[in-house]
Amino acid sequence: MSAAARILIVDDEEFVRESLAELLRAHGHEVATARNGNEAVQWLESHRCDVILSDLRMPRADGMSLLAQARRHDARIPIVLITGAGTVQDAVQAMRQGAFDFVLKPVEPDALLRLMNRAVEHSRLQGELAGLRTSMATWRRREALIGSSARMQRLRQEIERCTRARSVLIAGPSGSGKELIAREWHLHGPRAKEALVGFDPLRDVLAERALQAEGGTLMLLNVGESGPALQLELARLIEQGEVRSAAGGTRVLHLGIAALLKQEPGCADALAALRPELRAALGGARIDAPALREHLEDLPELCAHLLLHASGPDQRTTQLSEEALAELREHEWSGNVDELRNVLERASLAASPDAPMAGLQAENLREQLRPLASRPAESSGGELTRLLEFNLRRNVDARERELVIGALARAKGIKKEACELLGIDPRNLGYYVRKHRIRDAEWSR
DSSP: OOOOOEEEEEOSOHHHHHHHHHHHHHTTOEEEEESSHHHHHHHHTTSOOSEEEEESOOSSSOHHHHHHHHHHHOTTSOEEEEEOGGGHHHHHHHHHTTOOEEEESSOOHHHHHHHHHHHHHHHHHHHHHHHHHTTHHHHHHHHSOOOOSHHHHHHHHHHHHHTTSSEEEEEEOTTSOHHHHHHHHHHTSTTTTSOEEEEOTTTOOHHHHHHHTTTSEEEETTGGGOOHHHHHHHHHHHHHOEEEOTTSOEEEOOOEEEEEEEOOTTSOOTGGGSOHHHHHHTSSEEEEOOOGGGGGGGHHHHHHHHHHHHSTTTTOOOOBOHHHHHHHHTSOOTTHHHHHHHHHHHHHHHSOTTHHHHOBOHHHHHHHHHHHHTOOOOOTTOOOOOOOTTOHHHHHHHHHHHHHHHHHHHTTTOHHHHHHHHTSOGGGHHHHHHHTTOOHHHHHO
16 A cells, blocks of 8 residues: 555545545545535645545536646646546546546446555655755756856857757767756756656656656657667657557656757767657757867866865865866867766875875876776777776676677577577576667677
């Protein structure tokens, strides 16, 4: 059973109201009742509610009218409708307009309790999201875009220009801050007070994440790693706001969408590799995340910001010497700002106790940059093994990933044969594919 909740029951028949109230109270819930939609709305003006259970057909203000007014009052409250067989189409239409679900008459107690538990859990999650939003101001100060160069000024202008768009494509190389740009786009737009929810195509269920983002923004991570079927679903969500649930029903959601796409310099157009439907859906507003090499003049500001948060509460090292900055300017930065953050964190930890006074020196950084500069490029034969410093876990992970790709390639994608080559249980193959984010294109080429 889910945690106890406050549930409002709305029905014009007293016997139905009291029977449902008795059932829910017996399972630990606090229950209030109303005879029609107008009474329910008046009650909502002075009371908190976790879930609304309402008859669809009532005199005066019916379930559809209550749905519209309750969502204006608080769109996070799940609304479950009770309907007869002859009004199922109306109930489906109500779900398209934001109802959580519906239950058929005569109401079967166990089925209703399962549905109400789902609705209560959904309400709880929405409450947690609302709580997280209260800390957004602090989070925003920490994560704001850093840099005053012409390129960063242009990036801010691009974000501002796109804020009224319902969806935006954010393309750029690895480590360039695409997620941060998506957050800034969300915070500067009309959905800033609502949730920003991430969706990872390799781990998450689209319908669940989209429902959590209702009214806010859904951030599509690594959209280029989505399979063909998922890309079609994403195109439908972006263009029509429709998402298909596991049960087969369709919901129309009102949310913004930020699609993140990895586009490395000098590589083939990543957008062209997507399904035509998704390319068309993403053909509107676009923001390009700059590589770090495009705004090296921001290095002093970036380093000061990153060191401030890397140094922890003891403020161990927050400065760089001029020689150290010169060393950083000469580096290639193929990993962009993420690589810079990692280098500074390691250098800060390895610095001497006197570093806070003198700042990080060039020699502190050379020790961290040397392993990066010595990494060999991937060979033309497709070898994936790299020199990953002297880090056992990273080297083991890299070798594990290489072996899984090699087995899939040799087995031509036949999972049973690949598992026999790897010596693992076939049920575990999916885990390794998700763990290492292995795409079909990596073993089928």
